[in-house]
Amino acid sequence: MAEGFAITIVGAGVVGCALAMELAGAGEEVLVLEMNHGVSRGENQSTRNSGVIHAGLYYDQRTRPLKASLCVAGNRMLYRFCERFGVPALKTGKLVVATTGAEHAILETYARRAVENNVPAILIHGDRVREYEPRIKARAALLLPTSGIVDAAALLHKLYALASAAGARFVTETRVVGAKTRRDGIEVEVRYRDGARDRFLTGRLVNSAGLYCDEVARMVDPASPYHVDPLRGEAMKFYRTKRPELDVAVMNVYPTPTKTITDRGVYFTVGVHLTPTLDLDGRGDPILGPVVTVGPLNRQAAGKEDYGGEFRPSSEFHERVRGFFPGLEEEDLEPHQAGIQARLVGHADWVVELSPAESRCLNLLGIDSPGLTGALAIARKAREMMLGA
Ligand SMILES: Cc1cc2nc3c(=O)[nH]c(=O)nc-3n(C[C@H](O)[C@H](O)[C@H](O)COP(=O)(O)OP(=O)(O)OC[C@H]3O[C@@H](n4cnc5c(N)ncnc54)[C@H](O)[C@@H]3O)c2cc1C
DSSP: OEEEEEEEEEOOSHHHHHHHHHHHHTTOOEEEEOOSSBTTBSOOTTTSSOOEEOOSOSOOTTTOHHHHHHHHHHHHHHHHHHHHHTOOEEOOOEEEEEOSHHHHHHHHHHHHHHHHHTOOOEEEEHHHHHHHOTTOOOSEEEEETTOEEEOHHHHHHHHHHHHHHTTOEEEOSEEEEEEEEETTEEEEEEEETTSOEEEEEEEEEEEOOGGGHHHHHHHHOTTOOOOBOOEEEEEEEEETTSSGGGOOOSSEEEEOOEEEEETTEEEEEOOSEEEEEEEEOTTSOEEEEEEEEEEEEEEEOSSTTOOOSOOOOHHHHHHHHTTTOTTOOGGGOEEEEEEEEOOBTTOSSOEEEEETTEEEEEEEEOOOTTHHHHHHHHHHHHHHHHHOO
16 A cells, blocks of 8 residues: 555645645645646536636525535635736626516515625616626616636646645546545545556545545445536637627626526526636736637536537527627627536535545535635635634
8 A cells, every 4th residue: 555645635626726725735744636637637627617706696595505605705715816826817797687577576686685695786777787788788787896707727727836836746647436434544546547556545535526526425435425417518609809799798797597497406597698708918917808608508418528529509509698688690609618517416505514424534515616716715614624713
């Protein structure tokens, strides 16, 4: 058996890297295992998302308390982090638009939720919407000044660099395939790229495995009840510089959110939205780029690696946004990317818990959206659970 480590983190997405930075910064001996080729190479949620810094509006404190609190805290931490470490980000603000009277009434309930969640929000009339986004047609909108966009790849890379500089050790192309409780620690079994296997002892294990969090949880506790139901989200894009009618999205523009009830549970969706992308000016400062993304259009994924294959026709994306963005034509749209979220069956909220079968294992389960926004706050909470506040 190989030499042991005090703390082993499974998964080097934004959450695993942020936690490695926290723990190594606190003087802990940390090993991070990642099955991808590199930390910012290969597929995961952290490299394939919309890059939106959420304000924290969507989450009801009664049903999704962790998302409600950690998104708002993470939003503030993320802007400070990006400013301090030069990660490209812009506080663009967001408009959540209503095009019908029924949607306007729903926005009023969200305006009350914003107050509960301590999220700055103003309900504005359609005329004022046009002052912010002249090409957007709406009866009313919730204006969220603290929403924005971040370069997710640059964020991941910076977290990785800071964690490494603080002493965390990263080993890639190494998949955790087993974890067994022993009196003197947790025995972790790994498989390397060439198929060879190895085992070592760790004092504590953190399951930050994204889409595979349910499988890692079951390695430690075969009775673990959690299942990931992978959700594929496709995004299209257009160039706002192509025609004057397309010159939108200096802000995030979202429809009124909807609730879907399926045989697998109740799911909330923020809807197909317009998101600006980042570019850098001549001095290296972040500015808005010419590309605007339109998505995600969600469907159940065929599996946890269902990134390829055909996109849904552009007509379906167009249909979702043309009500509030009439200048867009179907032909303006082209495929951008597909990402897969780690949606937990039967759990609308994230689950952050010490494994009931093994208190030396911390499970971070179902870290779907807004996990990019919340990553720093999730990592701080996880560190406090492991080391004390
Ligand atoms: C389409 C889409 C759009 C999104 N948009 C937004 C948004 O706009 N704003 C926002 O805040 N959030 C958004 N999210 C959510 C956000 O991207 C995630 O919540 C966040 O990236 C989760 O990070 P993570 O580190 O928990 O997981 P991941 O990034 O998935 O990382 C987990 C890592 O664990 C590794 N791993 C898994 N199993 C093993 C194993 N057995 N051994 C070794 N390594 C393993 C994986 O390879 C992976 O690298 C979006 C997600 C998607 C998919």
